[in-house]
Amino acid sequence: MENLKRPWVRGSCIGRGSYGTVSLAVNKSDGQGKVFAVKSVDLSSCLKPQADALENEIQILRSLSSPWVVKYLGDDLTAEQGSTTSFRNLHLEYLPGGTVADLAKRYSGADVDEEIVRSYTWCVVSALKYVHAMGIVHCDVKGKNVLVGPTHGGAKLADFGSAAEISAASPPCGSPLWMAPEVIRREYQGPESDVWSLGCTVIEMVTGKPAWEDHGGNTLCKIGYSDESPEIPTQLSELGRDFLHKCLRRDRTQRWSCDQLLRHPFVSSSAPSNSITHQSPRCVLDWLNSEFSDEEKEEDESRLEYEIRAQSGRGRIGKLASNEGAIWESDGWVTVRNLICDRAAEEEGGTSSE
16 A cells, blocks of 8 residues: 655646545656646535545545556645645545446447446446445445546446445435435445445446436435336346346335446446556656656656646546536646644654645
8 A cells, every 4th residue: 555645746736525635646756756636625625525535535535456446645634835724635546537426428329338337337336336335335436436447448436435334324425316226225335235226326327417308396306205216218228228227126125236337237247458557647658658768758847747648638537526526717827835844854853845
């Protein structure tokens, strides 16, 4: 496990969520300039539930290690250069491919590629199988929380701010249009509830829209208290429709488990051709032309922001932590001081570099 505990550089904000922002960042302390994503909350202005959600995600991700779950790289407490404000930060691998919520939108009305839907679905089911086996419920499975990996057809489950231990008695949470009926009724939230949300996410991948039309309280009543289930997309194959029927049974005891779903013919032969073996680019120079000389690469650090923005623009990684669309900014890179390291250095009689 890599813990980035030395100065790093924060780049542009690439997404905003309900409890924090996501920015690109570069670790400049190891001589390699690794690029990663950092999710942060401003401790001087955030509400306690927002800070608690980030701490929860940090604790959950520290305990997880799966090729189908976004990778935890470290966490720290920092102050921006020239500021006394403290930020709590979670360091994550950077996946520039966007989210599966974007999948159908890319086709501009054309038929969706069911093979890619099958592959992404296999990844999400595999992630959920692992997470559930670790005693964790994700609680917010949806397209915006599934990131597209570098391998064709590969995806990773992200955003564990709402996740909880299966045994924990906590108020049901998540995104209403993806919530299972028992969650809407505030009766129960467990692995079976994630499976319902998975079914809604597959519909979202196919149609580019939530499984339910949003009519406020009327929709919540329909999800929680009617006999209706989301409409199954007609463009899906018979196998795809059957897979969704196994996920979207209103009686949670009748839903298939992730073990069973992985054996369903809709996904059983749809694993990505290669495992996701690399996450963030290894270093800053991976983003630049490999024909540059060492001297030119050193002089071209100013081009880093352009290159990374281009990658993130194409991938729309800005959806990583948000319930909203990406918010793009033109801010420059900001040096970050690690307060923990600074304090340790002061205790030893030294000073930390900025």
